[in-house]
Amino acid sequence: MITPRYHREIPQRYRLEAGKCTGCGKVHFPPRRVCKECFGREFETVTMPTMGKVLTYTVIDIPPAEFDNLKPYVVAIVELENGVRLTCMVAEAPPDKVEIGTKVEMIYRRLQTGREWEVLQYGYKARVI
Ligand SMILES: [Zn+2]
Numbered sequence: 001m002i003t004p005r006y007h008r009e010i011p012q013r014y015r016l017e018a019g020k021c022t023g024c025g026k027v028h029f030p031p032r033r034v035c036k037e038c039f040g041r042e043f044e045t046v047t048m049p050t051m052g053k054v055l056t057y058t059v060i061d062i063p064p065a066e067f068d069n070l071k072p073y074v075v076a077i078v079e080l081e082n083g084v085r086l087t088c089m090v091a092e093a094p095p096d097k098v099e100i101g102t103k104v105e106m107i108y109r110r111l112q113t114g115r116e117w118e119v120l121q122y123g124y125k126a127r128v129i
Contacts, residue, residue, distance in 0.1 A: 016050065016106060016124060018084060019043035029084045050106040052080040052126070059095040074098045078126050080106070091125040098128065105129045 019031030023040030029048060034041055057076035060067070067073070074090040076098065090098055091109055104126035 016048045017045050018048050020046045027082060027084055029086060048084055048106075049081040051129075052078045052104055052106065054090075054098060054100055054102040054104060054126075055079045055085065056100060057090070057098055076104070076126060078104055078106070086124075088123075089125045091127050093128045103129050 016029075017031070018027045018029040020027045020043060021035040021038060021040050022042040022044055023035060024038040026035055026037045027046060027048075028035070028043075031043060031045070035043075055077045057074050059072050059074055061072045063071050063073070070089075072095055074093060074095050075087065076090050077085055077087050079085050088106075090104065091107065106124045107127045109123070109125045
């Protein structure tokens with residue numbers, strides 16, 4: 001589903017950009033307007049590392065219709081090298097190739113084709129390395 005929030009976050013989704021608080025150094029992904037640690041409002045844009053590891057994951061056997069051709073697939077919480085965690089699909093890997101601690105690389109892939117607008121949505125996925 002395409003939401004206003006999704007549109008706002010497109011640059012970050014494309015480039016894996018995060019907001020680093022200039023007050024306390026906390027890195028927020030997606031970027032926030034106000035730091036949740038120190039309530040600061042000044043941020044610098046930082047590009048996140050592309051390497052990380054699987055913290056935990058689940059196998060999706062019954063996906064929403066638009067992902068039906070991918071099943072079964074893995075959705076993982078990945079911790080990047082800078083400690084930022086994000087949730088994403090693990091691309092091009094059968095479920096038995098993924099376990100806790102598996103090293104992954106973030107890649108840029110087509111996520112789905114939006115039927116209503118006939119637009120392609122791109123974003124990051126993880127790939128087992
Ligand atoms: Zn802060």
